[in-house]
Amino acid sequence: MKSKLKQDKTSGYIVPQxxxxxxxxxxxxxxxxxxxxxxxxxxxxxxxxKYFSTxxxxxxxxxxxxxxxxxxxxxFSINTxxxxxxxxxxxxxxxxxxxxxxxxxxxxxxxxxLETFITINDFDTxxxxxxxxxxxxxxxxxxxxxxxxxxxxxxxxxxLTIEDFLIE
Amino acid sequence: xxxEKQLIVRLQxxxxxxxxxKELISLYKKRLYWHIRKIIISHEDTDDVLQDTFIKIYKxxxxxxxxxxxxxxxxxxxxxxxxxxxxxxxxxxxxRLGVVANDxxxxxxxxxxxxxxxxxxxKLQQAIATLPQKQRLVFNMRYFDNIKYKDISDILETxxxxxxxxxxxxxxxxxxxxxxx
Numbered sequence: 001m002k003s004k005l006k007q008d009k010t011s012g013y014i015v016p017q018x019x020x021x022x023x024x025x026x027x028x029x030x031x032x033x034x035x036x037x038x039x040x041x042x043x044x045x046x047x048x049x050k051y052f053s054t055x056x057x058x059x060x061x062x063x064x065x066x067x068x069x070x071x072x073x074x075x076f077s078i079n080t081x082x083x084x085x086x087x088x089x090x091x092x093x094x095x096x097x098x099x100x101x102x103x104x105x106x107x108x109x110x111x112x113x114l115e116t117f118i119t120i121n122d123f124d125t126x127x128x129x130x131x132x133x134x135x136x137x138x139x140x141x142x143x144x145x146x147x148x149x150x151x152x153x154x155x156x157x158x159x160l161t162i163e164d165f166l167i168e
Numbered sequence: 169x170x171x172e173k174q175l176i177v178r179l180q181x182x183x184x185x186x187x188x189x190k191e192l193i194s195l196y197k198k199r200l201y202w203h204i205r206k207i208i209i210s211h212e213d214t215d216d217v218l219q220d221t222f223i224k225i226y227k228x229x230x231x232x233x234x235x236x237x238x239x240x241x242x243x244x245x246x247x248x249x250x251x252x253x254x255x256x257x258x259x260x261x262x263x264r265l266g267v268v269a270n271d272x273x274x275x276x277x278x279x280x281x282x283x284x285x286x287x288x289x290x291k292l293q294q295a296i297a298t299l300p301q302k303q304r305l306v307f308n309m310r311y312f313d314n315i316k317y318k319d320i321s322d323i324l325e326t327x328x329x330x331x332x333x334x335x336x337x338x339x340x341x342x343x344x345x346x347x348x349x
């Protein structure tokens with residue numbers, strides 16, 4: 001055994017093919033990038049002339065325009081629920097006209113359709129939350145969903161990265 | 169710190185709100201602009217998001233409780249507005265969050281009249297665009313803005329340890345991207 005060890009003094013480790021051939025190139029490229037990156041202390045973006053000096057004026061115009069729009073068309077006033085219900089009813093009628101053979105109800109409207117409607121009309125969550133008062137929110141029923149292990153595994157494998165876990 | 173407290177008091181007092189808000193805008197417009205710009209890339213979209221950010225700040229300043237610094241709170245609003253914008257854009261394009269919207273913006277950077285970066289700056293932006301959204305945020309805030317981990321932690325509501333790990337991974341990925349491209 002000892003004599004065998006004396007004869008074979010290699011460690012048994014190997015390196016990828018051409019590892020040492022390309023080594024200088026890889027290192028010099030890395031050094032070049034590092035050196036240049038150290039000099040890069042800004043992302044290279046620029047802004048139009050007088051952008052910042054005129055920002056306040058444009059912002060106040062936006063606020064003013066929004067306030068005017070809200071005054072002339074109070075989306076979330078007392079009539080909000082009626083308004084949204086009206087649109088939901090209109091959607092139902094529209095779908096009924098297009099597909100007269102189907103049994104229709106609010107439950108049959110695709111979630112995606114409602115989502116698209118909300119997205120296009122640019123409601124944010126706080127505006128939507130204003131529709132309900134706190135007692136109604138407290139009375140909401142929450143459903144407990146049960147997911148198959150396989151579904152959860154698929155989600156973890158397909159949609160998450162190791163960084164997601166590190167950050168969470 | 170005392171100045172910030174005084175500013176908050178004025179912002180939350182009806183009579184002083186307008187003047188205090190103007191002060192707030194002039195103090196933070198540039199910092200928030202560059203923060204949003206690095207997420208959104210395009211100037212025009214950044215302008216929209218920055219305005220929406222200040223409008224949201226104005227609408228919600230009365231309910232600001234002071235649990236975090238005013239600066240962190242505003243950065244958080246700006247970050248959320250920028251990410252919501254990307255999400256909405258991606259939704260409209262029926263693609264996943266951030267990926268296509270940013271790829272598109274970055275691939276147009278070379279011809280963007282509001283980009284004057286060198287080749288290495290362009291390559292760096294392309295490398296950053298390959299990162300997952302959270303790593304991108306951490307990298308930009310740490311690398312370009314030199315924001316302390318503690319402050320990034322307040323803004324992103326993520327532990328400092330996780331942020332350090334995230335930054336380290338981002339740097340490695342960017343180095344690899346630069347070597348291979």
